[in-house]
Amino acid sequence: MKYVMNLIWTLIFGFVLGFIGSKLDKTDFSVQTTLIVSVLFGLILNLLPLVLPKKIA
DSSP states (O other), rough: HHHHHHHHHHHHHHHHHHHHHHHHHHHOOOOOHHHHHHHHHHHHHHHHHHHHOOOOO
């Protein structure tokens, strides 16, 4: 369940950042590009703890 919530919050923050970034850059807001980038970032964010070592000594 934590992976699903993490992905949902990543999408929400991604859309907010995409909208603000498009207004600051004075370009059109692209929902498709924002969705792709947010999903990729969310998947990386979810998979990163699984591939990192548990204890670094």
